[in-house]
Amino acid sequence: xxxxxxxxTVSPKQEKLLSGYAALxxxxxRTLFSETIDKSIKPESVKSAYLIRFGITARQFNAVCRxxxxxxxxxxxxxxxxxxxxxxxxxxxxxxxxxxxERIRNIRYSRSKGHQAxxxxxxxxxxxxxxxxxxxxxxxxLKQQRHISDQKSGKVRLCFGSKRLFNxxxxxxxxxxxxxxxxxxxxxxxxxxxxxxxGSKDETSGCQGCQITxxxxxxxxxxxxxxxxxxxxxHITIPISLAYGDKVIRQALAQKQAISYRFVRDTKxxxxxxxxxxxxxxxxxxxxxxxxxxDINEHHLAVTExxxxxxxxxxxxxxxxxxxxxxxxxxxxxxxxxxSLMAFVQGKGKPVVVEQLDFKKKKxxxxxxxxxxxxxxxxxxYHHILSVIKARCFDTGVECIERNPAYTSVIxxxxxxxxYGLSSHQAAACSIARRGLNLSERPNRHDxxxxxxPALDRNEHVLSFWRKVAASxxxxxxxxxLSKTQSCRLRKPSAVMPSRNDMAGISCHASQNYCxxxxxxx
Numbered sequence: 001x002x003x004x005x006x007x008x009t010v011s012p013k014q015e016k017l018l019s020g021y022a023a024l025x026x027x028x029x030r031t032l033f034s035e036t037i038d039k040s041i042k043p044e045s046v047k048s049a050y051l052i053r054f055g056i057t058a059r060q061f062n063a064v065c066r067x068x069x070x071x072x073x074x075x076x077x078x079x080x081x082x083x084x085x086x087x088x089x090x091x092x093x094x095x096x097x098x099x100x101x102e103r104i105r106n107i108r109y110s111r112s113k114g115h116q117a118x119x120x121x122x123x124x125x126x127x128x129x130x131x132x133x134x135x136x137x138x139x140x141x142l143k144q145q146r147h148i149s150d151q152k153s154g155k156v157r158l159c160f161g162s163k164r165l166f167n168x169x170x171x172x173x174x175x176x177x178x179x180x181x182x183x184x185x186x187x188x189x190x191x192x193x194x195x196x197x198x199g200s201k202d203e204t205s206g207c208q209g210c211q212i213t214x215x216x217x218x219x220x221x222x223x224x225x226x227x228x229x230x231x232x233x234x235h236i237t238i239p240i241s242l243a244y245g246d247k248v249i250r251q252a253l254a255q256k257q258a259i260s261y262r263f264v265r266d267t268k269x270x271x272x273x274x275x276x277x278x279x280x281x282x283x284x285x286x287x288x289x290x291x292x293x294x295d296i297n298e299h300h301l302a303v304t305e306x307x308x309x310x311x312x313x314x315x316x317x318x319x320x321x322x323x324x325x326x327x328x329x330x331x332x333x334x335x336x337x338x339x340s341l342m343a344f345v346q347g348k349g350k351p352v353v354v355e356q357l358d359f360k361k362k363k364x365x366x367x368x369x370x371x372x373x374x375x376x377x378x379x380x381x382y383h384h385i386l387s388v389i390k391a392r393c394f395d396t397g398v399e400c401i402e403r404n405p406a407y408t409s410v411i412x413x414x415x416x417x418x419x420y421g422l423s424s425h426q427a428a429a430c431s432i433a434r435r436g437l438n439l440s441e442r443p444n445r446h447d448x449x450x451x452x453x454p455a456l457d458r459n460e461h462v463l464s465f466w467r468k469v470a471a472s473x474x475x476x477x478x479x480x481x482l483s484k485t486q487s488c489r490l491r492k493p494s495a496v497m498p499s500r501n502d503m504a505g506i507s508c509h510a511s512q513n514y515c516x517x518x519x520x521x522x
Contacts, residue, residue, distance in 0.1 A: 003275040004245030010270060014236050018263060018270060020229040025195035028054050028064050030160050037072055037156060055228030059209050063198035072156050079147055086144050093137045100130040161191040189265075197223070199260040199276075206252060206259035206276070214250050218242060221261070221272070240272060252276040281397040285351045291401070292345055293353045293433030295408075295425050296385055298323070301337055302425035303344060310434040312416065315426040316344055322381050330381055338388045345398055352393055353436030355405035357382060401436040407466035408432050414469065415444050441466070 010018060028050065036043045043065045050061055104126055110117040118126075150157065159166060168175040169183045177183045199207035206212075211222045218241035225234055242249065252259055262273040288308055295302040299321045305314035320337040322330040345352055393400040412427030422430065435441070441462050 001275055002245065002248060002278045003273050004242055004249070005271055005273045006240060006242050007268070008238050008240060008270050008272050010238060014238065015270075017225060017229060017231075017236055019192075019265070021226060022195045022263070022265065023192040024054065024056070024226055024228055025060075025064060026160065026192040028056065028061070029068055030191070032064060032068055033072075033158060033160075037068070040154065043068065054226075056226045057209070057224070059198060060224075060226055063196045063209065066198055067196045071158060075156050075158060076151075079151055083144065083147050083151065086140055086147070090137065090140050090144060093133055093140065097130065097133050097137060100126060100133065104130065161187055165190055193266070194262060194264040197261040197263070199258040201256055201258040203258075206257055207261065210261045212240070212249070212253070212259065212274075214253060218246065219249065238272075240274075242274070245274070248279065249274060249276065251279055255279070278391075278394060281395065283399050284397040285349050285399045287351055287399075287401075287437055289348070290350045291353050291433040291436045292348065292350050293429040293431070293436065294341065294389065295429040295432060296355070296357070296382060297425055300425070301341060301385075302423065302429045303341060304422065304426050304429035304433055305344075305348065305350065306430060306433045306437070308437070310430075310437055310439040312420050312422065312426075312430045312433075315422055315429070317423070317426065320385070331384070334381065334385055334388055338385070338392055341389070342392050342396060342398075345393075346396065351399035351401050351436065352389065353401045353403060353433050354386060354389060355408065355432060356402045357386075357405050403432060403435045405432075406463055407470060408435065410466055410470045411441055419444075443469075 031054075032043055032046070032050070035041070036046060047058070047061055047065075050056065051058060056064075104123075107117045107123060107126070117123075149155075165187060168177070169180060169187070172178075172180065172183060175183075177186075197207060197209040199210075204211055209224045212219050213222075218239065221238045221240050222235050223238060225236065249259070257276050259274060259276045262275070264271050264273065290305065290307045290310075290313075292303060292305045295304075299319070301318040301320055303316050303318065304312050306312050318337050318340050320333060322333060325333065390400050392398075408431040409424070409428045412422075412429070412431040413424050415427075416422055416430045417424055417427035420427070420430070431441075443465065
């Protein structure tokens with residue numbers, strides 16, 4: 001699914017009609033929730049009555065019903081993950097509270113024997129930390145009990161207009177409101193600021209409620225109004241000009257795809273969001289040429305290109321740090337970084353290989369981290385980065401392969417970092433690319449680290465061996481020293497590799513940073 005947005009210019013009369021449409025839509029949605037879903041009744045059972053009661057068409061009711069059911073399903077699905085993550089947080093907090101209580105008891109015992117143990121300032125800080133952790137533990141326990149109870153009963157809690165704005169009425173001064181009437185105006189506006197028009201491929205122009213036609217200046221939308229707010233005509237005509245997605249929408253119209261619309265009013269006026277199914281391009285890449293591995297990190301993207309044998313022939317690092325940035329700034333930075341990535345990928349005919357990582361558990365485990373580290377992990381938009389990579393690969397006909405991330409960093413540092421003069425992250429990207437090609441991950445017994453590696457049991461899976469390597473303190477120390485050396489200066493390969501031809505027929509060394517086009521990568 002692809003969604004494109006733009007601002008629209010409307011006359012005062014059209015503004016009044018759009019506002020009336022949004023107000024009626026919001027009223028129908030809230031009423032439908034309270035009278036059906038909140039009482040465990042199917043919304044479709046009241047369709048006929050609602051058409052007469054609110055003066056709307058059948059398609060407009062379907063749009064309200066589809067949108068509302070999507071919100072409810074989202075809440076139920078998120079509640080499952082919240083319960084699981086909160087249970088982990090409660091367990092960790094309980095352990096942290098027990099350790100702090102034991103430490104405070106030991107300090108008090110030492111002081112009773114005449115020993116200082118810690119300074120008064122540190123002791124006060126420990127007691128304050130214990131108090132705050134107990135408060136957070138109590139708050140999480142209450143939320144967990146409520147969510148578990150709601151899940152068992154099937155109850156859905158949905159606040160139209162946002163809970164934050166609702167609670168602002170109790171603290172008017174802190175939220176810059178002069179009176180309750182001023183807050184009420186904002187509250188009504190937030191509950192009645194949008195409406196959704198559902199499309200279908202069986203309908204004219206992909207949508208009966210909003211028929212769009214293309215012209216030389218862009219598009220022209222013919223919006224069907226609800227019967228309850230019709231004055232002169234059933235339709236209003238709105239010109240639409242898309243800065244992005246013009247070609248996609250024209251293709252969707254030509255192929256008779258479903259097109260849905262969402263009209264949203266903000267402080268600057270009205271915007272329209274146009275959604276349609278993404279048009280699939282034929283895949284133009286092949287693993288037989290090699291692969292391009294991408295290691296997504298908190299501060300940058302490490303990218304390594306390999307040939308069909310898994311040998312690295314090009315590496316780049318693309319800066320990408322969302323720490324301290326707003327959501328819009330993060331989106332812009334991610335877009336620029338993925339644009340640079342796709343510029344590196346284009347023309348090589350090789351698939352992109354990424355990891356299937358789950359940062360939800362890691363983000364929920366921030367109790368033992370420093371404040372700065374916790375903020376960095378919280379701002380790391382891994383899933384958004386991955387979704388943009390997949391979308392751009394889909395648009396450009398590049399295959400995007402996802403692989404299990406287990407021990408790719410350890411494998412990269414042990415096998416490829418020192419040998420090919422790569423950074424630790426670029427070596428991990430090389431390991432990811434090789435995993436996408438289904439190549440061997442057995443250790444290199446001729447490497448400088450061979451004497452430190454544990455014995456390889458051929459009856460076990462190779463990942464069992466790398467698990468032992470990851471747990472080895474001797475290997476960890478050796479790899480740390482290698483990483484520091486690599487970050488200080490560019491290293492040459494530890495072994496002389498025979499020269500060969502890359503996929504473009506250009507003679508080059510196996511460790512040289514040449515891509516298949518023969519251009520040096522920096």
